[in-house]
Amino acid sequence: MSNDFPSSKFERGSRIAKTGLKVGTNYAKRYLRKKSGKENGDSDSSFHSENAKEVFKEFTKLRGTALKIAQGMSMDQGFLPEEFAEVMSQAQYSVPPINKALVRSIIKRELGDYPEQLFTRFDSEAFAAASIGQVHLAELKDGRKAAIKIQYPNVRETINSDLGLAKILVKRIVKKGADIDPYFDEVKQTLLEETDYTNEGQQIELFRERFGGMNIVIPEWIKEYSTDKVLCMTYLEGRHLNEFLKENPTQEQRNRFGQLLWDFFHQQIQDKNYVHADTHPGNFLFTNDDKLGVIDFGCVKQFPEEFFMNYLRLLPTHLDGDEEAIRNLYYKLKVIKPDSDNPDKEEKYFRFARNYGMTFAEPYKSEVFDFGNEDYRNKIKYFTKDAPIGNEPRGSQHFLYTTRVHLGLYNLLMKLGAHVNTSKSKEILSEMLDVDFGELV
Incomplete structure (x- = not known):
C-alpha cells in the first residue's frame, strides 16, 4: 500500500522535469560519444531499456496522466525506440494502490459520507488499480454487488502540466523537428474525457443500449453513488x-x-x-x-x-x-x-x-x-x-x-x-x- 502520492503541480512537475533532464542528458552524452568515436560498447538496446526504466519508475509513482502517457508510449507509433515501448507496456499492470485513509476521505468528499455508511459492505483493499483510479468491491443497500472506481487526487488538474513536461521529455528522444503537437493534443482531449467519470457513466449507458442482448454484458451505471470523480457500477462476474x-x-x-x-x-x-x-x-x-x-x-x-x-x-x-x-x-x-x-x-x-x-x-x-x-x-x-x-x-x-x-x-x-x-x-x-x-x- 503506497502513501507516496505526489498530487501538487509543483511536485509532479519537479519529478517529470528531473527525469526528463536526466534522460535527455544521457542521450546527449551518448550522441557525443558516438560522434567522437568513444562509444563504450553498450548496445543500443540496453541503453534505451535503462533510460525507459528510469522514466517508468517515476511515472508509476506519479500515476494519473503521467502513467497514461507511459501506456501511450507502449503503443507502436514509431515515436520511440522499441525498448522504450517494451518497458512502458508494464504501465498496463504495475500500479500501487493509494492508502485506505485517502480512499475514505475521497468518498466522503464526493458522496457526502463515509463508505461504511453508504454501503452494506465496502472492501477497503482495491481489487484493481490503474493509471487514473482504483476499483473497490461493495454491496449496495439493495443487495447488488457494485464496483466503485475512485479517481486519484488532482489527476484532472495536472493534465496540462504533466503533458507539457512529458512533451519536453519526448522531444529529447524523438527526431529533431518532428511535429508531436497533434499527438499530444489528441492525448489531452482523451484524458479530459477519461477523467470525467460522469462522461464514462453516460458511455456505459450508451453501450448498454447499443449492445444489450448481443451476448455482450455491460455493467449498469449507478448514478446516485457517482460523481465526476467516483464511478459506481454493478459488478460483473x-x-x-x-x-x-x-x-x-x-x-x-x-x-x-x-x-x-x-x-x-x-x-x-x-x-x-x-x-x-x-x-x-x-x-x-x-x-x-x-x-x-x-x-x-x-x-x-x-x-x-x-x-x-x-x-x-x-x-x-x-x-x-x-x-x-x-x-x-x-x-x-x-x-x-x-x-x-x-x-x-x-x-x-x-x-x-x-x-x-x-x-x-x-x-x-x-x-x-x-x-x-x-x-x-x-x-x-x-x-x-x-x-x-x-x-x-x-x-x-x-x-x-x-x-x-x-x-x-x-x-x-x-x-x-x-x-x-x-x-x-x-x-x-x-x-x-x-x-x-x-x-x-
Missing part, C-alpha cells in the same frame, strides 16, 4: 484472459470468446458511433455463461468521419493490391509524405507500411481464420517491432487510438488462439464501403 487460459479451455471455448470479440469490434464500426478504444485484456471479462463482459468505458472515441472511412478503406485496398490506391490513401492518412526530400527513405517506409497493411488484411481472406497460427503471430510481431522509421512519428494523430483498438484486438485473438468466422464482418464492411469482398479475395 467473470475472468480475465489470463485466468481463462489457466483453465485450459477447449478450442471451442476459445473460438466462442474470440468470435464475440471480433463481432463486437465490427458492430461498433457498423454503427459509426463511439468505439471502445482501450482494447487490452484488463477491460474484458469472459463470463461463466459464455458471454463477453466489457467493463471500462473511460477511453471511447468517435473518430472524424473522413479519417474513419479512409482508415476502413485500407482493408479492401490492400486486399485488392492496387499500389496507386494504397499510396493515395497513405498520403491522405499522413502515413507517407508526398514532397519528402528523401524519396528513398519514403519508398522504404511505403513498402513497410504496405506489407504491414497486407498482414492486417490476411484474416479477411479466409471464411474462418486461425489467429493461433504461429507464423501469423510472428509476422505481426515482426511489423510491430521493426518499423524502419526509428523515432519519427507517422500518420494522423487518430492512429494513436485506432492502433490501440485494432492491434489490441488482434493480440487478444492471438493469445486466445481463436478460429474466427469473418463472413458477417465482411458483409458489414461491404455495405459500408460499397465493395464486394468476394471479388477481392
